[in-house]
Amino acid sequence: MKKKLKAGSKMSFFFLVLTLLFATFTMTACSSAKETSKSNEGKVNVTTTIGMISDVVKEVGGEHVNVIGLMGSGVDPHLYKASQGDIKKLDQADIIFYNGLHLEGKMVEIFERLAKKKPIVAVSDNIDRSTLRLGDENMGTEFDPHIWFNVAHWMKVTESIRDALIEYDPVNKEVYQENAANYINQLEELDSEVREKIASIPESGRVLVTAHDAFGYLGDAYGIKVMGLQGISTASEAGTKDLIDLRNYLVENEIKAVFIESSVPRKAIDAVIQGAREKGHNVEIGGELFSDALGEDGTPEGTYIGMVRHNVNTIVGALK
Template identity: 45%
Template sequence: MIRRSFLLALALGASLPLAAWAEAPLKVVATTGMIADAVQQVGGDQVEVKGLMGPGVDPHGYRQTRSDIVAATRADLVLWHGLYLEAQMEDFFHDLERKRKVVAVADAIDKSKLRAHADYADKYDPHVWMSPVLWKDVVVEVQKALTDVRPDSAAYFAANAQRFLAEIDQLNAYGKKVLAQVPKDNRVLVTAHDAFAYFGEEFGFEVLGIQGISTQSEAGLNRIGELVNTLVARNLTAVFVESSVSDRSMRALIEGAAAKGHTVSVGGELYSDAMGEPGTYEGTYIGMLDHNITVIARGLGADVPERGMSGKLSAGL
C-alpha cells in the first residue's frame, strides 16, 4: 500500500524516490514530552518516537534508567533539550554522541533571546517551551535533525514543520487575545517554581515563583514569607499549582496569607515541566499551552472560552 506520506509529498510537488518511503520509520528517542511531540508533528509516519519523561515527571532531577539507556543506544536519533534542563543526564548524552546522532535541540536558540539562569552564571533559563515564539526555533531544529538523518524525506518534514509552526502562531495569537483581557493589576502569576518567565515576557505578566528555575532549589521560609507579604500588600487572590511539582510550598503560602487575614485560592493547575496524559489534547504541546493560557486567564479574571482555543480542552477546568 502506498504510504500516506508519499501521497502528501506528491501533492506538495515533491520529487522523491519511492524507495525512500519504503524505509522503516526512524527510531527517535526524546527526553521531554514537548520534544517528543515536536518529533511526532514533524516526522509523521516517518518516525517512531519514544519519550523518556512522561506526565508529572520533573526533568530537572531525572536520571536515565536501564531501559532509557537501551532505547537510546538503539535509536537512529536522540534528541534532548539542553540548556542544563536534564542536568543529571548530560554526561550520558555527551558519551552517547560518540556512537549515535545526538542533538540538544534548545541549544540552537540564539542566546541573546534567552534569560540568564538565576543559579548558574554560565547557564540559561531552559523553560523555552513556555514561549510559543521560542519553541518555533526548537521545532526548526527538530526538522533539521530529522532531515540530517533521512535527507530523502526532507520535503515531507518541511511540509509538516510549516503546518505545525502555523498552529503555534495560532496558539500565540489566542494567548495574546485572552490574556490581554486580564485586568492589569491581576497580571501577576504566582507559581511553585520559576518556570514561567518566558511566558511572562511573551504575554506581559509578572511571574513570582516560590522555588528558583530548577525544582532542585530549596523554597526557604524567607521566600515564602516574602511572597505572603506580596500577596497581602497587592491584594492578589490567586496562585497556581503545577502538575510536576509538589504543592506543599503552595499550601504553606496560602496558609501564611490566611494567617494575615487574606484569602488566597488556587487558580488552577498548570503544566510546567511536563505535558498531560498521552492520547489527550493536553498531552500535546498545543494542548499544554492552550490549557495553561486558558486556566491562567480565567483564574485571574478574564472571560475565556470554556474549552479553550479550539474547544478541545477537557471539561471542568
C-alpha cells in the same frame, strides 16, 4: 564388518537429520529477522527526553518516525535520573533529541558518551542566546531552560527538529518540510491566541504565582508578572524567607489566586496560602498548570499546543 557399516549409516543419517533441522531453524530465524526489519523499514527510531519535544518530533516526522519519550506525564526533568531501561532506549535510537540548557542536567554525561556514535540534538541550540532568560548560577544553569513557554521559541525548536531529521533522512526531506511548515502555522496562531487572552486580564491583576519559576518566558513574551516560590530548577528548595516574602507580597497586593503545577509538590504553596489567611487575606488555588511535563497521553493537554492552551485558559479564568 557389516555391523560397522550399519552403524556408520545410522550415524550419517543422524547427522543429516541434524543438518536439516539446523538449516530449517536458520531459515526461520532469518525470515523472522527480515519481517522485523521490514516492519521498521524507512522509519527513524527517535528517543526524546521531555514530552514537549516528543510531540514536535511526531508532528514533523509523521509516519516516518518511531518516537519513544523517556519522561511522561508528571515527571520532573530537573530531578530525573536515567534508568537502565532508559539507557537501552537511548542506545537503540538512531537519533536523540533533548532540550539542552541544563534542563536534563543529570543526563549530560550519557549524552556526551552517545554523541560519539550517533546524532544527539539539543533542540535549543538554534535559539539566539540574546533572547534567552538568564539561569541560576548556583544551580549550574546559564540560561532558563523553560523555552517552550514562549511559543516563538518553540517555532525555532520545530525548525531544529526538522533540520536534524532531514540531515539524517534526506529521502523524506519534503515530507519533513511540509509537516514542519504546517505545524509552525499552528504555532503562529497559538502565539496570537495566547497574547490576546493574557491581554484580556486587567493589568493590575496580571500576576502569576507558581510553585517554581518555570513561567518566566511566558511573562516576558506576553506581558504578565511571574513569581515562583522556588527557583528555575526544582532542585533548589524554598526557604522560610522565601515563604514569608511571597506571603507578604500576596497580602500587600491583594493577589487572589496562586497556581500549583502537575510535576511539583504543592506543600510549599499550601504553606504560603495558609500564611496569607493568617494575615486576613484569602488566596485560592487558581488551578493546576503543566510546567515541566505534558498531561496524560490521549488528552488535549498531552500535546504541546493543548498544554499551552490549557495553561492560558486556567490562568485567565482565575485572574480575569
